[in-house]
């Protein structure tokens with residue numbers, strides 16, 4: 001369940017009045033999700049999702065919400081946070097920071113075919129291009145500096161074999177990050193968590209990307225690698241699925257061709273993507289935050305994905 005903070009009809013009506021979206025027709029708590037409180041809101045003006053942020057602060061949220069607004073207005077299907085008369089898109093509901101964004105149609109495609117991967121690849125490239133003129137900046141808060149800080153914290157919880165892999169991969173990623181090829185990678189706002197459960201489909205039609213709350217400015221290639229590591233692998237084993245990977249990459253490149261530096265560093269970024277989620281899952285698993293609402297994901301999944309990615313493999317591009 002994911003209604004940690006109850007929102008009354010009165011509070012929802014008051015928000016709709018401020019946003020000039022007409023009368024409240026229905027308010028329903030959303031069961032999925034683990035971080036925030038989410039409600040479906042039906043108003044006279046349309047269908048929305050009300051999110052009360054349980055962890056992110058008033059200071060952190062503008063980067064994410066304005067990014068979604070920017071992308072929505074550039075024609076990328078993402079939830080569009082609604083503004084009040086003064087243009088504010090971050091609100092307060094039940095004492096929590098809150099946003100009311102447009103509701104996407106459809107549902108997540110948890111068993112994707114190559115066609116779904118192609119749709120994700122093409123939209124990801126369109127999203128990267130649409131983010132080029134977004135003016136706010138916030139680093140990827142789950143990037144290399146965070147990995148360097150967090151690895152020593154999780155190491156005592158690992159077997160010697162796991163610890164050796166984690167340390168050697170971290171050293172490798174620090175080495176890559178200092179290279180001239182890495183410095184040449186194109187960068188911009190990225191989603192950074194575009195897993196299967198953060199994309200909506202209606203049949204074959206991709207109807208939107210959502211859950212932008214790990215977004216930040218980082219390399220486009222890292223975003224692509226995170227996507228490939230979820231959409232183009234066999235979940236039980238972590239094994240690479242060549243057909244889905246090829247479909248995702250070809251569709252991405254139909255919109256934006258990878259540069260020479262990106263082609264060179266794709267294998268390294270696939271490792272980086274696996275490392276990032278192995279570390280965060282280890283951290284959530286072994287060091288749950290006090291009063292955390294988070295149900296930890298299985299860290300061993302990304303250990304398996306990383307082991308697959310570290311093995312020499314044929315080039316993807």
Ligand SMILES: Nc1ncnc2c1ncn2[C@@H]1O[C@H](COP(=O)(O)OP(=O)(O)O)[C@@H](O)[C@H]1O
Nearest residue numbers: 030032033034035036038049079102103104211
């Ligand atoms: N804009 C949206 N349109 C449609 N459904 C949404 C939207 N935002 C969230 N949801 C629904 O709410 C669920 C939980 O949202 P999510 O952002 O994953 O929450 P959490 O951040 O708590 O994990 C999603 O799985 C999806 O079903």
Ligand SMILES: N[C@@H](CCOP(=O)(O)O)C(=O)O
Nearest residue numbers: 034035193195211277281297
């Ligand atoms: N995709 C991440 C976890 C992020 O959680 P989300 O529900 O906010 O997408 C993982 O699988 O570790």
